[in-house]
Amino acid sequence: MPVAQHFDSQVLSLLQGKVKLIHTDKGAIYLVGPIKLPVNLFGETVEFKWYCWLNCEEVADDFERIIAKLSSVNLAEMQQSSVLVHGDFENAEHALIRFHSICHTGDIFGSKRCDCGYQLKQSMKHVAEHGSGAIFYLANHEGRGIGLFSKALAYILQENGYDTVDANLQLGFVDDSRDYGDAIKVLKALRAKPVTLITNNPKKLEALRQAGLDVEDRVQLWGDVSEYNEKYLKTKIERAGHLNEGEGCCNND
C-alpha cells in the first residue's frame, strides 16, 4: 500500500493555481503553466510561455491527489507533450500554430534524413515574428506514431529501398496513426478564436478540422532540401498527399 502523502500547503497553492483540469472522454488532461521560457532562437533570446500536459484517468479537482501519484508512476518512461506559446495567444486576432510531431533524430540530433528540426525552428521563428502563436510538441507522434524503436527498424528498410510509407506498412503499422484530439483540447483551453496552421500537409489540415479545430488559414513551410532527404520529401509529395507548392521541396509534417 502506498503511504499517504501530505504536501506543504504553500507548495500546493503555488501549483494548484497553475494547473487547469480539462475533461476528456478517457478522464482528464492536467495542463500546467504558463512557465516563462526564454529561448535562444537563431542567436536572439525570445520569450515564450511553456505549458505541459498529462493525461490521467482520474478526474480530480483536488490536485493533491494527482501530485501524490506522480512519484510512483515513473513518468520519465512515457514522455509528455507540451506547448510553447508566444504573445497574447488568447486574444490576438490572428495566431499561428503548429502541431509538431516529435522527432528524436531530427529535432535533437539535427538529422538530415528528414527536415523536422528545421521545421521546428522555422515555426518558432514564424510565430515569434508574427507576434502570437503556439508550437505544440507532440510526444507520442514519433515516426508518425510508430515510436522510436520501430522508426529505427523502418530506417533500415528505407536504407534498403523501401520508401517511408512502405517501411511503416511492412512493419505492420498503418502509415500514419497520429491523433490530435488531446492537443486540440489543450489548444481550446488556451484560445477560443480561429488559428492559422503552419503545415505543408493538406491531409493534416483536414484531419484537424474534422477533429474540431477552427482553422482560418494555412501557411506553408519550405526549405532545407538536401541529398539526404530528397527521396523522403519526394515520397511525402507523391504518397502522403503533401503539396509541393513552394520553392524547393516539401517538408515532413
Ligand SMILES: [Zn+2]
Ligand atoms: Zn523527422
